[in-house]
Amino acid sequence: xxxxxxxxxxxxxxxxxxxxxxxxxxxxxxxxxxxxxxxxxxxxxxxxxxxxxxxxxxxxxxxxxxxxxxxxxxxxxxxxxxxxxxxxxxxxxxxxxxxxxxxxxxxxxxxxxxxxxxxxxxxxxxxxxxxxxxxxxxxxxxxxxxxxxxxxxxxxxxxxxxxxxxxxxxxxxxxxxxxxxxxxxxxxxxxxxxxxxxxxxxxxxxxxxxxxxxxxxxxxxxxxxxxxxxxxxxxxxxxxxxxxxxxxxxxxxxxxxxxxxxxxxxxxxxxxxxxxxxxxxxxxxxxxxxxxxxxxxxxxxx
Numbered sequence: 001x002x003x004x005x006x007x008x009x010x011x012x013x014x015x016x017x018x019x020x021x022x023x024x025x026x027x028x029x030x031x032x033x034x035x036x037x038x039x040x041x042x043x044x045x046x047x048x049x050x051x052x053x054x055x056x057x058x059x060x061x062x063x064x065x066x067x068x069x070x071x072x073x074x075x076x077x078x079x080x081x082x083x084x085x086x087x088x089x090x091x092x093x094x095x096x097x098x099x100x101x102x103x104x105x106x107x108x109x110x111x112x113x114x115x116x117x118x119x120x121x122x123x124x125x126x127x128x129x130x131x132x133x134x135x136x137x138x139x140x141x142x143x144x145x146x147x148x149x150x151x152x153x154x155x156x157x158x159x160x161x162x163x164x165x166x167x168x169x170x171x172x173x174x175x176x177x178x179x180x181x182x183x184x185x186x187x188x189x190x191x192x193x194x195x196x197x198x199x200x201x202x203x204x205x206x207x208x209x210x211x212x213x214x215x216x217x218x219x220x221x222x223x224x225x226x227x228x229x230x231x232x233x234x235x236x237x238x239x240x241x242x243x244x245x246x247x248x249x250x251x252x253x254x255x256x257x258x259x260x261x262x263x264x265x266x267x268x269x270x271x272x273x274x275x276x277x278x279x280x281x282x283x284x285x286x287x288x289x290x291x292x293x294x295x296x297x298x299x300x301x302x
Contacts, residue, residue, distance in 0.1 A: 010082070012046035015039050016054060017079045020072040023062045096288040097126035101145045106133050107232065107252060108149040108276050112164055116300045120293070127289045135230070136202035141281055146290050149297075152274025159279040162294070164301040167272035170211070171250050172265040177242040179263060185245070188212040188221050188269050195244035196225035197235045210247050213271035223247075 018028040019039070029039040047054050054068030064072055104113060113131060120129070137154045138145070151168070155161050172191070174184075185191050191210065198207035207228050209220035225244045229235050236253060239246030240261055246253075250270075256262040278297050280290070 009049070012042045012049065013075060014079055014083070015042040016046050016068075017072065017076050019043055019055065019062060020064055020068065020076070023064075025062060095126065096124045096292040098287065098289045099128040099130050100147070100287075100289050100293045101130045101132070102147050102149070102293070103132045103134065103138055103140065103143065103145045104149040105135050105151070105276070107249065108164075109133050112149055112276065112278075112297055112301060116296045120296050123296075124289070124292050127292060129293065134202060135232070140279070146287075147278060147280040147294065149276055149278050152277050155277055155279045158282065160282055161277045161279045162298060163275070163277055164297070165275045168249050168251065168275045169270045169272045170247055171253075171267055171270045172210070172245050172247050173239055173253050173257065173262040174245045174265060175240055175242040175261065176263060178239075178244065181242075185265060188214075188219075188266055191221050191223045191245065194223070194225075196223035197238045197244045197246045198223060198225055198228045199232060199235050199247065200228055200230045202230050212266065212269035214269055218271075 015028070015032065015034075018032055019025060022028045022031065025036045025039055025043075029036040032039065034042075043055065050071070052067045053065050054071060056063045056065055102113070109131065117129070120127070132145070137150065138148075140146075140148050140156070140159070149164065152161065152163075172185070172188075178195075182194060185194055188210070196210075200207045207223075209222045211218055211220050213219075223245075227235075227238055227243055229238070232248065232252065235246050236248055236256070238244065239248075239253075240256065245265065246262075250264075253262055257264055278294065280294065
C-alpha cells in the first residue's frame with residue numbers, strides 16, 4: 001500500500017478489520033452503521049487495492065485467507081488506535097479545554113470577569129483563562145487574544161460585539177474642598193481656568209481631551225492641571241484629595257457622590273455613550289473553551 005492513507009483508504013481498512021473481527025458482513029455492517037452491500041463494496045475495493053484476496057466468502061460463512069489473516073493481525077491494533085485518537089479529538093471538541101486569552105479594560109474586569117471566575121473554574125477545570133487587564137486599545141487578532149471587553153466606541157467594525165451593560169457617561173467631579181478654594185465651573189470651557197486631573201490612554205503621548213455634548217454635537221476641551229495619570233483609579237483618588245477636578249465614568253464615582261466626597265459638575269453637557277461590550281472575531285468554528293467563556297460572561301451580565 002501507499003505510505004499515506006486517504007479517507008476512503010481508512011474506511012476500507014476499517015471495514016476489513018470489522019469483518020475480520022466478526023466474520024460476518026451483516027453484523028459488521030450493523031456495527032459500522034452501513035448497509036451490508038456498501039460494506040461488501042468497500043472490502044472488495046480494498047482487496048483490489050492491495051491486489052490479493054483477503055476473505056473467502058460463501059453464502060453461509062466468511063473466513064480470512066492466509067494473506068488476510070496476516071494483514072488482519074498487523075492492522076487491527078493500528079485501526080483501533082486510530083479510532084481512539086479520532087474519538088479523543090472529537091471528544092475534545094465537545095469538552096471545553098485549553099487556554100482562552102482575554103483583553104479587558106480594568107473597570108470591565110471588575111464588573112464582568114471577577115464575578116464569574118469561581119463558578120467558571122469549577123465548571124470548566126480544563127480551561128485556563130489568560131487575562132490581560134489594560135486600558136489600551138489593542139488589535140485583538142494581532143495581539144493573539146480570543147476576546148476582549150471594552151467600550152463600544154473602540155470596537156473594530158469586523159468584530160462580533162455583545163452588549164454587556166447600559167450606556168455610560170463621563171462627568172466632571174471635584175472634592176468640596178477644591179470647589180471652596182477655586183470655585184465651580186459653569187460651562188465646560190471654564191475648565192481651562194481650573195486645575196484638572198488629566199488621564200492619558202495607555203500608549204498615547206498626549207492626555208485625553210474631555211468630551212462634552214451641546215446643541216446636538218460633541219466637542220472637546222483640552223484641560224490643564226498638575227497631574228497626568230494613565231490609571232483611572234489613581235485619578236479618582238487624586239480628585240478625592242482635592243488636587244483638582246477629575247473626569248470619570250459616572251458609575252465609578254457614584255458612591256463618592258452619594259456620600260458627598262465628590263460633587264458632580266457640568267452634568268447638563270454630559271451625554272451617554274455606548275457602554276461595555278464583549279467582542280471577538282467572527283469565526284465559523286469556535287473552540288468550546290471560548291464558547292464556554294462567552295456564554296458565562298453573557299449569562300452573568302445584568
